[in-house]
Amino acid sequence: xxxxxxxxxxxxxxxxxxxxxxxxxxxxxxxxxxxxxxxxxxxxxxxxxxxxxxxxxxxxxxxxxxxxxxxxxxxxxxxxxxxxxxxxxxxxxxxxxxxxxxxxxxxxxxxxxxxxxxxxxxxxxxxxxxxxxxxxxxxxxxxxxxxxxxxxxxxxxxxxxxxxxxxxxxxxxxxxxxxxxxxxxxxxxxxxxxxxxxxxxxxxxxxxxxxxxxxxxxxxxxxxxxxxxxxxxxxxxxxxxxxxxxxxxxxxxxxxxxxxxxxxxxxxxxx
Amino acid sequence: xxxxxxxxxxxxxxxxxxxxxxxxxxxxxxxxxxxxxxxxxxxxxxxxxxxxxxxxxxxxxxxxxxxxxxxxxxxxxxxxxxxxxxxxxxxxxxxxxxxxxxxxxxxxxxxxxxxxxxxxxxxxxxxxxxxxxxxxxxxxxxxxxxxxxxxxxxxxxxxxxxxxxxxxxxxxxxxxxxxxxxxxxxxxxxxxxxxxxxxxxxxxxxxxxxxxxxxxxxxxxxxxxxxxxxxxxxxxxxxxxxxxxxxxxxxx
Numbered sequence: 309x310x311x312x313x314x315x316x317x318x319x320x321x322x323x324x325x326x327x328x329x330x331x332x333x334x335x336x337x338x339x340x341x342x343x344x345x346x347x348x349x350x351x352x353x354x355x356x357x358x359x360x361x362x363x364x365x366x367x368x369x370x371x372x373x374x375x376x377x378x379x380x381x382x383x384x385x386x387x388x389x390x391x392x393x394x395x396x397x398x399x400x401x402x403x404x405x406x407x408x409x410x411x412x413x414x415x416x417x418x419x420x421x422x423x424x425x426x427x428x429x430x431x432x433x434x435x436x437x438x439x440x441x442x443x444x445x446x447x448x449x450x451x452x453x454x455x456x457x458x459x460x461x462x463x464x465x466x467x468x469x470x471x472x473x474x475x476x477x478x479x480x481x482x483x484x485x486x487x488x489x490x491x492x493x494x495x496x497x498x499x500x501x502x503x504x505x506x507x508x509x510x511x512x513x514x515x516x517x518x519x520x521x522x523x524x525x526x527x528x529x530x531x532x533x534x535x536x537x538x539x540x541x542x543x544x545x546x547x548x549x550x551x552x553x554x555x556x557x558x559x560x561x562x563x564x565x566x567x568x569x570x571x572x573x574x575x576x577x578x579x
Numbered sequence: 580x581x582x583x584x585x586x587x588x589x590x591x592x593x594x595x596x597x598x599x600x601x602x603x604x605x606x607x608x609x610x611x612x613x614x615x616x617x618x619x620x621x622x623x624x625x626x627x628x629x630x631x632x633x634x635x636x637x638x639x640x641x642x643x644x645x646x647x648x649x650x651x652x653x654x655x656x657x658x659x660x661x662x663x664x665x666x667x668x669x670x671x672x673x674x675x676x677x678x679x680x681x682x683x684x685x686x687x688x689x690x691x692x693x694x695x696x697x698x699x700x701x702x703x704x705x706x707x708x709x710x711x712x713x714x715x716x717x718x719x720x721x722x723x724x725x726x727x728x729x730x731x732x733x734x735x736x737x738x739x740x741x742x743x744x745x746x747x748x749x750x751x752x753x754x755x756x757x758x759x760x761x762x763x764x765x766x767x768x769x770x771x772x773x774x775x776x777x778x779x780x781x782x783x784x785x786x787x788x789x790x791x792x793x794x795x796x797x798x799x800x801x802x803x804x805x806x807x808x809x810x811x812x813x814x815x816x817x818x819x820x821x822x823x824x825x826x827x828x829x830x831x
Contacts, residue, residue: 360701363705365701365704385704385709389707389709392704392705393707395705397702397705399698401697403697403698403699403701403702404702405694405699406697406699416706417707420707421706422707424707467706
């Protein structure tokens with residue numbers, strides 16, 4: 309039985325290749341309960357593949373993936389369905405089902421995840437609560453095509469958190485959004501992390517997104533984000549930088565900012 | 580040389596894997612009844628106009644073309660037999676399958692392809708649903724049930740078309756004789772052939788359409804390519820299988 313110290317997500321020398329082309333090379337890290345990992349990298353560096361490997365949507369060509377203390381690398385699709393019930397995920401474009409309205413999209417994991425078995429009469433209240441969390445309580449009967457890009461991401465977050473999963477994965481949640489909407493989305497991710505103390509992995513190419521997650525905490529009493537006492541320390545946030553599938557950095561924000569590596573330092577804005 | 584044949588082999592391997600999983604999935608829970616009825620409505624009711632029109636004019640053309648040949652031998656009274664045999668054995672199943680392939684294999688490929696490139700299929704897997712059971716199985720079952728039924732309808736409408744041309748338009752024979760000979764010439768072998776073919780074609784249409792949809796990549800262009808490939812491959816297989824099944828029945 310995994311204890312509190314057991315990593316919720318661990319990669320041990322994970323490699324992945326499409327045909328002969330390597331996309332991930334020997335990536336290793338461990339993420340304990342309540343920790344946050346920001347994965348930075350340029351386009352094509354393997355960020356999304358890393359996330360899909362963590363979800364079992366892609367199987368590593370080498371190495372091991374450990375989730376909630378169990379080695380699931382060679383698990384069957386059915387075993388993965390049980391594991392995925394404990395993980396919330398936001399895809400790059402939201403990944404909403406365009407033939408379902410917002411309410412059915414958010415209700416989808418409640419009705420379909422094998423470990424949930426949510427009674428039908430509890431589905432709507434949970435959907436409404438989840439949509440209220442992302443300030444979209446009025447969009448129940450709208451279809452994804454009727455929503456803006458930012459609203460689609462927020463519905464995607466609502467769907468990811470509706471089952472209260474222990475581990476949250478976000479794939480480029482701010483890609484293609486204006487800075488104001490992007491900050492709203494990252495604030496929601498921070499809120500989702502801090503209200504439930506969820507372990508969080510966020511893939512992004514924007515250092516600012518990671519900076520918010522590392523330096524701010526959601527203050528339930530004030531109803532907004534507040535700086536952490538030392539501006540970065542207590543959110544247990546680490547940064548991982550990928551270059552062409554290779555892990556070139558893993559450490560805290562301070563270490564990232566101090567890095568002399570020419571590739572790594574490109575992600576940190578210098579004033 | 581190896582690189583040249585590698586891609587077709589990988590594609591075929593992917594198709595076989597999907598087919599095995601889909602056929603095995605027919606006996607696995609859960610069953611998504613809403614999706615099945617939706618597909619049956621889209622495929623069955625949606626294809627009715629095109630199947631009726633195709634069947635009717637296929638019968639008309641058969642009677643029209645046969646009339647000239649039969650007049651040469653003074654055997655115009657046999658037109659009912661020829662229309663019935665040709666429609667039930669070959670023309671009905673093949674034309675109906677080609678129409679349904681054009682309409683539905685493309686629909687399946689584009690729908691599933693769009694879902695694939697917008698990460699909806701990944702989202703489905705991430706949220707606890709097997710896309711094979713949710714997307715492929717209902718389409719496979721709906722096509723396997725409805726294509727034989729559509730073929731029976733096309734055969735019957737085609738015979739009406741043949742009757743209109745041969746009895747009403749050209750007065751080659753009497754209505755009673757036309758229907759009597761058309762009915763009498765058909766044997767169980769013909770009916771079996773006429774029903775096994777659409778059943779096999781249905782499996783090919785659904786699996787090819789779903790396979791190319793699930794394999795789509797590269798945005799809207801990829802979806803277009805998947806759609807084209809699905810229709811072309813399904814149509815070619817229909818013609819090839821017509822020959823193979825026909826050959827089997829001829830030797831029986």
